[in-house]
Amino acid sequence: MSEILRRHPSLAIPMNEVHYFDVHFSQGKEWYRAILEAERTEDTILIGEKTPNYSWHEKYLAEIKKLVPEVKLIWIFRNPAERAYSHFNHNLHAGRENLGFEQALKAEPQRAATDSHYDYWNVSAYASHVREALKYFPIEQMHFLTLETFKSNPKAEIIEICKFLSIDPSLARDENLHSHKTLIPKYPLVRFYARKWLRYQSRLWNFYYRRIMPMEPVTVPKKLDPDLRQKLLDSFANEITELSKITGLDTSVWMRSKNQG
Numbered sequence: 001m002s003e004i005l006r007r008h009p010s011l012a013i014p015m016n017e018v019h020y021f022d023v024h025f026s027q028g029k030e031w032y033r034a035i036l037e038a039e040r041t042e043d044t045i046l047i048g049e050k051t052p053n054y055s056w057h058e059k060y061l062a063e064i065k066k067l068v069p070e071v072k073l074i075w076i077f078r079n080p081a082e083r084a085y086s087h088f089n090h091n092l093h094a095g096r097e098n099l100g101f102e103q104a105l106k107a108e109p110q111r112a113a114t115d116s117h118y119d120y121w122n123v124s125a126y127a128s129h130v131r132e133a134l135k136y137f138p139i140e141q142m143h144f145l146t147l148e149t150f151k152s153n154p155k156a157e158i159i160e161i162c163k164f165l166s167i168d169p170s171l172a173r174d175e176n177l178h179s180h181k182t183l184i185p186k187y188p189l190v191r192f193y194a195r196k197w198l199r200y201q202s203r204l205w206n207f208y209y210r211r212i213m214p215m216e217p218v219t220v221p222k223k224l225d226p227d228l229r230q231k232l233l234d235s236f237a238n239e240i241t242e243l244s245k246i247t248g249l250d251t252s253v254w255m256r257s258k259n260q261g
Contacts, residue, residue: 001076001150002050004158010046010167012039017051021060029067045167048072056116056123058132065136072165073137075247078147079254080124080239081232085224087120092184092221095195102228121235127242134246144247148254183218191216 006013018024020032036047054060055075064071078086088104091097096117099107104120111118122128133142143164150157155172162169185191191213198204233240233255244251 004154004173005048005161007173008162008167009041009043009171011165012036012041012044012047014039014049017053018049019051019053020049021063022051022053022057025063032067046072046165053116055129055133056119058135061133061136071137071141073133073142074161074164075126075130075142075144076147076150077126077144077243077249077251079233080126080236081229081254082224084120084124084232085221085229086182087123089182089184089221091117092188092191093182095185095188095191095200098189098192101224105232121232124236125239127239127246130243130246139246144249146249146251146253149250181220184221186217186219 002013005011006015014035018032018035020027020035024031036049040047054064055073077083084105085101088097088101097104104111104118108118108120108122112120112122130142130144143161145157145160158172159169162172194208194212195205198208240251240254243249
């Protein structure tokens with residue numbers, strides 16, 4: 001979605017996630033401002049960015065409130081079971097994961113206590129995150145949609161977002177909508193131990209990342225096991241119901257699609 005919004009002449013959005021509040025906060029707000037202002041053009045009305053991690057922890061929301069109290073927040077939710085599984089596959093791709101998905105879910109409480117990269121279930125507990133955000137921002141500063149409705153009618157959803165942002169919907173372009181498939185290593189333990197033993201971001205790791213990793217065989221992730229998918233959806237039932245109450249979104253598609261991959 002951010003790719004489409006970036007094409008709107010009134011919006012200036014960096015291509016990549018900025019991670020100011022969660023990773024680069026020590027760089028200071030002038031560093032952050034410079035990153036965003038670099039995207040500005042003569043037609044720019046609003047400047048924004050895309051970093052989903054900000055919604056995961058209340059401390060980031062508190063800092064956003066201090067810096068940009070009038071910020072407008074766009075939330076796009078996907079099936080929480082599929083989001084958790086996608087998160088797992090991203091970790092496989094990055095060399096962070098050495099367990100199977102079901103094992104990783106069971107190990108989440110211990111691992112996520114020290115590293116939020118393993119917060120598969122908690123990050124998909126959407127209603128909890130929205131409730132935390134509402135402590136800092138009125139719901140009028142938030143716009144909610146699901147990935148499923150966006151995929152089914154992107155033009156209509158983009159028009160609604162433009163109205164929310166008070167920019168001209170007629171200038172929005174929704175052509176060439178596509179998603180990026182995460183490829184995972186065919187032998188994930190090789191990448192996991194390379195990251196561990198070479199020390200992530202060391203010179204050896206960077207050599208491996210640039211020269212060796214591109215030659216490693218990769219594969220498309222398997223579809224999420226239907227039984228595990230349903231088990232996960234059942235565990236999210238209260239969160240899904242609460243999310244619908246707070247946002248008014250129709251999340252029934254997530255439950256109807258329980259046998260889809």
